[in-house]
Structure formats: C-alpha cells, structure tokens
Amino acid sequence: MAEALNVGSEVRDALTSGIPVVALESTIFSALGLPEPANRQCFRRVQAAVRASGAVPALCGVLDGKAIVGANFAQAERLFDGSVKVGARDLGPAVAGGLAIGVTTVSATVTLAAAAGIEVFATGGIGGVHRGADRSGDVSADLEAMARHRVVVVSSGVKAFLDVAATFERLETLGVAVLGWRTDRFPAFYVRDGGPELSSVVRDGHQVAAALRASKDLGHPGGILVANPIPPDAELDAAAVAEAVSDAEAAARLDGVSGGDITPVVLAALAEVTGGAVVPANIALAESNAVVAAEIAGALTQYGADEPGAAP
Ligand code: PSU
Ligand code: MN
Numbered sequence: 001m002a003e004a005l006n007v008g009s010e011v012r013d014a015l016t017s018g019i020p021v022v023a024l025e026s027t028i029f030s031a032l033g034l035p036e037p038a039n040r041q042c043f044r045r046v047q048a049a050v051r052a053s054g055a056v057p058a059l060c061g062v063l064d065g066k067a068i069v070g071a072n073f074a075q076a077e078r079l080f081d082g083s084v085k086v087g088a089r090d091l092g093p094a095v096a097g098g099l100a101i102g103v104t105t106v107s108a109t110v111t112l113a114a115a116a117g118i119e120v121f122a123t124g125g126i127g128g129v130h131r132g133a134d135r136s137g138d139v140s141a142d143l144e145a146m147a148r149h150r151v152v153v154v155s156s157g158v159k160a161f162l163d164v165a166a167t168f169e170r171l172e173t174l175g176v177a178v179l180g181w182r183t184d185r186f187p188a189f190y191v192r193d194g195g196p197e198l199s200s201v202v203r204d205g206h207q208v209a210a211a212l213r214a215s216k217d218l219g220h221p222g223g224i225l226v227a228n229p230i231p232p233d234a235e236l237d238a239a240a241v242a243e244a245v246s247d248a249e250a251a252a253r254l255d256g257v258s259g260g261d262i263t264p265v266v267l268a269a270l271a272e273v274t275g276g277a278v279v280p281a282n283i284a285l286a287e288s289n290a291v292v293a294a295e296i297a298g299a300l301t302q303y304g305a306d307e308p309g310a311a312p
Contacts, residue, residue, distance in 0.1 A: 004095045006041040007116050008070025011058045015117055018219060020055035020297030022290065023113035023121040023151075026103040031060075032264040033103075034125075034282060035271050041078050042231040042283045046122070047291045051228040053294030054170045058118055060109045062086050062094045062102030079103060085260055100108050106153065107145035110223065114149035119212065119300055121153050122293035124286045125189045126225070128167030128265065129159040138262070139170065146223040148175035152212055154226045154293040157187040157195055161245045161266050164188060168196045175222040178214070181292055187229035190236040198227065205292075205299035213303055228292045234284030236277065247273045290305070 007015075026114040029043040043059070050057040061261050071079055078101055083172045084246050086094050086102035090295050094102045104112065106126050127140025146153055158167045169187055171178055178186065179202045186195030202208050208226055215224070230296040248269035257265045269279050 003008050004067055004260060005112070005115055006066040006068050007057070007275070008068070008072055008075075010056055010072075011070030011116070014056040017213045018301045020294060020301050021058050021118050021120070021131065022050045022293045022297050023058045023107040023116075024050075024290075025062055025106055025120045025121070025123050026059060026071075026082065027105045028124050028282075028286065029076075029080050030082045030103040032046075032083065032085055033266065033267065033281060034039075035102060035276075038279045038283065043076065043080065043288045045283055048215055049287045049290040050122070050294050053291050053298070055294035055297045057290075058113070058116070060104045060112045062091070062099050062104065063169045064100060065095050067095055067112055067115075068268055069090060069112050069118070087260065089141065090147045094272070105140075105142065107141040108152050110142075110145045110153065111151050113151050116171055119151055120293045120297040122286070122289045123153065123155050124282055124289065125157055125159045126155045127154060129163045129170055130262070131161070131163045132278055133163065133166065136258075138259070143167070143170055143174055143176070146171075146176045146225060148221065150212065150221060151223045152208060152226060152293070152296055153223060153226055154181075154289040154296070154306035156228055156289060159263065160241055160270070161188045161249060164195050172224060175220065177211065177222070177224045179211065179224060179226050181226050181228040183227065183229050185229075187227050188238070189285070190230060190241045190278060191238045192229035192235050194238060197225075203244070205295035205297075206270075206302075208296045209280035209299035209303055212300065226292065226296065228285075228289050230281060230285040231288050234281050236281050240274075241278075244270055244274045
C-alpha cells in the first residue's frame with residue numbers, strides 16, 4: 001500500500017502526534033457533487049469548520065496514479081476540477097492505470113481513511129439503496145464499505161432521492177451501527193425529520209468514541225454511521241423537496257442515465273429545479289457534519305492511539 005497511498009505531511013504528523021484528523025471525500029467538492037462555484041465554497045467552509053474545532057482535515061482523492069489522503073492546496077484545487085468518480089472498487093485500477101484526477105466517493109474515502117489510520121470521516125449524505133433497486137440492483141458501494149471498515153461516518157442521512165427505509169434496513173443487515181446525533185429520528189438530508197426511528201441516540205463525541213472502541217474490542221469489523229440532522233435554520237420544506245426530487249428524477253431519466261452517473265445527474269437537476277435552494281442547505285449540513293466529526297475525532301484521541309480497552 002505504501003507506494004499507492006500518499007498521506008500528506010500535515011496529516012501524517014497529526015496522526016503520529018495524536019492530533020485529531022477528519023477525512024473528507026472529494027466528490028461533493030467537485031462539480032459532480034455541487035455546481036461551481038458552490039463546490040469550492042463548500043470545501044472552504046468544511047475545512048475551516050474542521051480546523052476551528054481543533055482537527056486537521058484530510059481531503060482524499062486520486063492524483064497522477066496515487067491515492068491522496070490529505071491533499072495540499074494545489075492538489076485540492078486539481079481535485080475540485082475532477083470529473084471521474086472513483087468508488088472503492090475503482091481505487092486499485094485508478095492507481096495502477098495512473099489516473100490523472102479522480103474524485104473519491106464515500107466508499108473509496110472510507111477505504112482510504114482506514115488505510116491511513118483515520119477513524120472519522122465527514123460528508124454530506126451517503127449513497128444507499130436507490131428507489132426501484134429491486135429491479136435495477138442499484139445499491140451504493142458506500143454501504144458495503146462502511147460495513148468493511150471500522151470508520152465513523154458523519155452524515156445527514158442519505159441522499160434525498162434514495163429509498164431511505166430500504167437503505168436503513170440494509171445498514172442493519174450489513175452490521176453498520178446507526179447513532180442519532182441528539183436525535184431519535186434518521187434525518188432526511190435537506191429535512192431534519194421524517195426517517196425511521198433510531199434505537200441509539202448520542203449526545204457528544206465521547207459516546208461515539210466509546211462505541212467505536214467497544215466495537216473494536218469485541219472484534220466487530222463494521223463502522224458507525226452518525227446521523228446528524230441539517231441545522232434548523234438551513235432546513236428545507238419537506239413537500240417542496242419531495243416535488244423537486246421527482247422533477248429532477250424525471251429530468252434525469254429523460255437523459256437515459258444509469259449506474260454511477262445517476263447521482264451526479266440527479267444532484268445537478270435538483271439544484272436546477274429548486275433554483276439553487278438545495279445548495280446552501282447542502283453546504284450548511286456538510287459544515288455541521290464537519291464540526292461533529294471533529295468533536296468525535298477529538299474524543300477518540302483522548303482514548304489513546306487506538307489501544308484496545310484504553311480508558312479516556
Ligand atoms: N450525496 C450528495 N452529494 C454527493 C454524493 C452523495 O448529496 O455528491 C456522492 C458521494 O460521494 C457518495 C456518492 O459517496 O455520491 C454515491 O454515489 P453512488 O450512488 O453512485 O454510489
Ligand atoms: Mn449507485
């Protein structure tokens with residue numbers, strides 16, 4: 001892995017000296033995730049939030065055939081212009097084939113975070129079970145990746161146009177714990193409420209850190225999804241979101257898109273049909289998730305460097 005993986009110096013130093021680190025994916029900060037220039041704006045807000053909370057951001061992606069964890073300024077700028085989406089299964093071929101610029105999804109970023117020894121990752125919304133997946137089989141690789149790697153993923157639920165209930169069921173099947181951040185409802189991305197009821201509620205970073213450590217002590221391989229609702233002042237109207245999603249999906253279908261291209265196309269259509277209203281909401285939730293992730297990463301460092309059974 002050493003040759004394929006390039007960990008930035010600031011992140012490497014932070015990891016060795018016990019400073020909290022938060023991994024970030026690059027897909028949401030590219031034009032595949034948010035329209036220009038909101039994508040760069042979103043990154044600036046997210047990374048500032050991580051730093052203000054005392055943690056080091058580790059932006060992940062693929063550049064010139066290397067998997068990057070902790071992109072520097074120039075590397076980050078290149079990633080934001082990327083248009084090749086890299087999931088977990090694409091990492092090996094992208095590195096071996098010398099891919100110039102690849103933006104990593106949640107599945108690839110969780111994989112890279114685990115490889116680099118980073119335990120916390122902040123994003124907007126994870127992928128999941130698409131509506132009509134019983135026919136199309138379209139289930140995001142994000143779910144499997146979270147089952148395979150013991151990483152805490154902080155998100156505001158799943159993307160608005162997925163089958164939320166089916167995604168929630170799949171997370172249970174896969175053994176991914178779902179903890180509500182000060183909520184007992186699985187959040188619905190642009191809307192705080194509306195998802196299935198959660199059996200576990202956490203109030204601070206220490207509770208999440210304790211759960212991750214206990215999970216490790218018991219030999220459970222899977223990760224933890226921390227579900228953090230969008231901030232109240234940024235929340236959108238549920239009915240308006242539902243309507244916009246069906247309009248966006250109709251538009252996306254007309255273009256005959258399928259597979260991994262669906263997500264970026266629907267996201268772009270969603271931004272268009274709402275006159276851009278989803279964009280500030282998306283930025284606000286990503287920023288809030290960054291703050292929560294930094295708090296969890298901070299709590300984890302107080303448990304000692306990943307020692308089984310170590311007390312805070
Ligand atoms: N949710 C968003 N914006 C995004 C994504 C999710 O609101 O850009 C991206 C993430 O990178 C996620 C990916 O991992 O979409 C999932 O894509 P797919 O459904 O093709 O697995
Ligand atoms: Mn998909």
